[in-house]
Amino acid sequence: MIKVGIFGGAGYTGVELLRILAGHPAVQLMAVASRDKVSSKVSDMFPSLRRRVDLNFVAPEDDAFKNCDVVFFATPNGVAMSQAAGLLAAGVRVIDLAADFRIRDVMEWEKWYGMAHAAPELVAEAIYGLPEIHREQIRGARVLANPGCYPTAVQLGFLPLLEAGIIDCGHLIADAKSGVSGAGRKADMANLYSEVTDSFKAYGVAGHRHLPEIRQGLSRMVGGAEVGLTFVPHLAPMIRGIHATLYARLTHDINLKALQDLFEARFSGEAFVDVLPAGSHPETRSVRASNMCRIAVHRPQGGDTVVVLSVIDNLVKGAAGQAVQNMNIMFGEEEGLGLDIISVSP
């Protein structure tokens, strides 16, 4: 059994980790920290976990974490970087669901996240946990940077095209739509029910923190060359789900059948990427509560613009589910263990 601890158990990615780990056959849940909630029952905060998670919140300093095999940080940005070293010293591996270890260029990170980095040496060591690309390195990771939600959907969608070298890398467009849970569980007027229901808007057009992460990932796919990306995130009135609509200009003449084959070949054997038949329009609800990414590729009107539709559940493949997938890889378990959750539909 893998002994697991969670920091930041009171947020949406925290409760989602608990939902998944409580049903994971190879996991023993040791401790859940939430500084504000110490001693209260986890299931008092999340009644959905009654009878399934029988733990009280503890403080982050609790000794229990030192005895874990792995600790998940479902905390705000900036927490994991200051606490990871202590855990590593005790032999505990770390999976950060926030952004602390995602950007290799520490100055770039500091610019976008507005704080000094507390552990640059761990950034150098950290492995970026997108299993469909970095599976081998993940196995040995001590510090695992779990990808962001937008970056997961966008990178998986562009991956086959960029690896094949058939699109103009200088002018990629990612028009992405997210459910509201992506904003986390904090008292924020902007995310009140009455503010976001029955409405739709873009945000962060001038620059969103996931932009450098996506750019870094896309650049790796083309051997480190620079890529030009316009990334426009939107807020959609739904709880979960990301729908990325990706646009790229084809530099090679390739018909839709060949594009479809390219995507199917690239993701052949992947448990959590499902390439839909040609002509499909994936719905975010088809991945709700599951760890699946569903992708469809289009070439509208036979023109030179390729359109990729990529959907995930932001809290699962975009956060907690992918973190557990990474944990499975790190500990030599079957990659999909505990993740065979079927989407809830309707």
Place this chain on the structure above:
Amino acid sequence: MIKVGIFGGAGYTGVELLRILAGHPAVQLMAVASRDKVSSKVSDMFPSLRRRVDLNFVAPEDDAFKNCDVVFFATPNGVAMSQAAGLLAAGVRVIDLAADFRIRDVMEWEKWYGMAHAAPELVAEAIYGLPEIHREQIRGARVLANPGCYPTAVQLGFLPLLEAGIIDCGHLIADAKSGVSGAGRKADMANLYSEVTDSFKAYGVAGHRHLPEIRQGLSRMVGGAEVGLTFVPHLAPMIRGIHATLYARLTHDINLKALQDLFEARFSGEAFVDVLPAGSHPETRSVRASNMCRIAVHRPQGGDTVVVLSVIDNLVKGAAGQAVQNMNIMFGEEEGLGLDIISVSP
């Protein structure tokens, strides 16, 4: 392995049965019928089932059903009653998620459902599948009448009070609210997104088909005496969930603590009824996608009116989940097998 067939696999209770049964460790899914969809893939209709259910729809006449141990009818009212006899003759047990076998008084049934009953003799044999009351009889059932969604929430909520004989049975009130999926998956203008979102209404105040079913169930709890019930269903703008708010006049002086004890004692040991702490307000989302019923009891202002709040997921404990719970009992499996699904929250 229990060999299972499903009639009516293209509706919401059908896909929910598939979601649950696809993950059930003791079930082998043999065939899924949908007359309109013969030969098409089940997962083409429900992409959430891709890679999990690899069957094509067959016709209801398909021989595969004769080789099943049990067949679920997730069909409209009136289908199971005309097909059950043939299956029973072939040694197949039947679980009907519709209303054909729920009402013991056939004339009453015919009045409310507006058709002649095709198999009155099976009504006499059928067992009403509310496990918390009829567990023993369910074990031996050949024909199982799975309770309606409202009836499940309302009966479980009134049960301890009626069994204890401490309320006026002549003037019970059940004010119930349901998500839209309760109306099923059919092209009906009234259930269009733009018709029901951001709105709330009562319906069927003059008389709803679940009224005689609930009245019959409540009457059994008091030894067959007549009960007076005002039942007002409402449509709430959400996909899943039933919230029943129940009102009864206390005929005995009993304080809130004793009421709480009464409920906890009655449901002690029940895997799928969770009595919340005194003062709680269960949310339907706390049972979303799970087979749980959560209940809280109140006595506002210390008056003589007791208020019970009872929530279920109408598609799970109110339909497909309870049907699988009944199947487990009928086949001697552990009652909760395959039903350890944690609610999806948020």
Place this chain on the structure above:
Amino acid sequence: MIKVGIFGGAGYTGVELLRILAGHPAVQLMAVASRDKVSSKVSDMFPSLRRRVDLNFVAPEDDAFKNCDVVFFATPNGVAMSQAAGLLAAGVRVIDLAADFRIRDVMEWEKWYGMAHAAPELVAEAIYGLPEIHREQIRGARVLANPGCYPTAVQLGFLPLLEAGIIDCGHLIADAKSGVSGAGRKADMANLYSEVTDSFKAYGVAGHRHLPEIRQGLSRMVGGAEVGLTFVPHLAPMIRGIHATLYARLTHDINLKALQDLFEARFSGEAFVDVLPAGSHPETRSVRASNMCRIAVHRPQGGDTVVVLSVIDNLVKGAAGQAVQNMNIMFGEEEGLGLDIISVSP
């Protein structure tokens, strides 16, 4: 022109007042106060008001308010009671949309609202502004207590029955459902989109602040006799709307036709109460954004329980619209002036 000021213009009732008053032909909008927003443009906070309200927020102390004919308080409970006297002294009439002047029994008010009352003498003077009952007194009001949202829907629904003296006043039940905007515009985790969407719950079953207000109102209808009321509010996943489902035991034999006539007669001539045909089920969306209350009366199964369905928009007839209706009466304008807004549907 009536010179109007608004305190608390940054909340939901504030913006709703602005929406209505900006289109009111006899109103001149003088000043809008919001302590946190002084000097910022009102329309920066509410882009829906761009080109329609060209004012900057001012401080509550601004002299402009002294020159108004009337000031609306769309502020939290406790604000109006401390500021009304100053305005009255300057000859400004006051309409409070909060609860400060609603409860005649000051000790009762202090118990429910948890603070000492700052102006008990104004409570004695204040007129409770439910025009369908108190129209005559409203004309001369200096201090107008605008009714709460639940109290409006519940009182209008019970009114004909109580005045006619045909129901048991000792055991009334009001099962009420409200949209989320009723909780106001404040950063509160409980009202985040991801917390309330696709879910339903009761709250405040043990005791809600609107209970004493409703009880007081119902009691007046029966000449001051005590009434017994069980009031259970619920939160529905929609922005606006209240649906009150009211239950009472008939003490007189009266058929449905006579009940219908009773309601139609009582509200004959009322511009903002619409009694629907017998058998109707009013939807909250049919009053969305309008000042209408729609009511239907039922007697299910011909039993002795009468069921009244009463719907309003909580922000209009339940707050800002009714306040403007009261203003029209107070200033001798046509009662519906500026309130001829047709519900937005769908």
Place this chain on the structure above:
Amino acid sequence: MIKVGIFGGAGYTGVELLRILAGHPAVQLMAVASRDKVSSKVSDMFPSLRRRVDLNFVAPEDDAFKNCDVVFFATPNGVAMSQAAGLLAAGVRVIDLAADFRIRDVMEWEKWYGMAHAAPELVAEAIYGLPEIHREQIRGARVLANPGCYPTAVQLGFLPLLEAGIIDCGHLIADAKSGVSGAGRKADMANLYSEVTDSFKAYGVAGHRHLPEIRQGLSRMVGGAEVGLTFVPHLAPMIRGIHATLYARLTHDINLKALQDLFEARFSGEAFVDVLPAGSHPETRSVRASNMCRIAVHRPQGGDTVVVLSVIDNLVKGAAGQAVQNMNIMFGEEEGLGLDIISVSP
């Protein structure tokens, strides 16, 4: 008074026309046709119109229409083209809210709409009713083709850029999101509440009927040159609203300030186009129920891709509101008469 008739009054654009026209000071509503509903009260179908529209539905053949000054067709595609000639002969002007007269190339229209055109000669005469471009021609129109919802949002957003000749016309991208009411009021399983809530998807990526309409409009802006457009519509879980996110490559070096000035200058004086301050993100709710189009322009990261955000209410500026705006122009009324509706927020 303008004497007005409506064909197709039972759909969403029909009821929206009724909402607007019922409050229009210069309109006399003569007759509303709906073949399926003849003789039933309009307000029975739409209780929101009780006390405001006191008409019964009549048949399309009713003589009343011949006595109108103008008839609105809120009917499915293909109806107006077969009935317009008769009305025109009687001296009645026609405003079609469907697509019959929008595409000047009849063969192109027949390809996309899958039927033979019944009145090609009227296509030649018809005026395309986007007032911000064609105001002068609209004045004299006998047959007015009211623009589609997506085309309105997309054309207004691209207009200043194309007229200024500063973008690459060969590779425009319009990523558009629509509320569900855009699909109309018809019993269609795909638009059931439980199918679209809490989910998001693209549709029609291979080709949507609004594509040729948009392409034609954009082409006119550049003197008839061909434009290359990738148009991807999406379905968002909300009732009303279109959010178009537009992407174009700048061919001239122009900074954000100059872009902002360009947009403000182009729409200066327009009552129903509101250019937001630089850096804004318009929300669809800010135009809900109103005839406004709100636009913001961005140049992310200072790159060569310009991003325009354009929002409308699909049923108002995208349908009924714009139709009334056109009527006002055609009959010499003030353009905004009856359209001073403030968005409902929240």
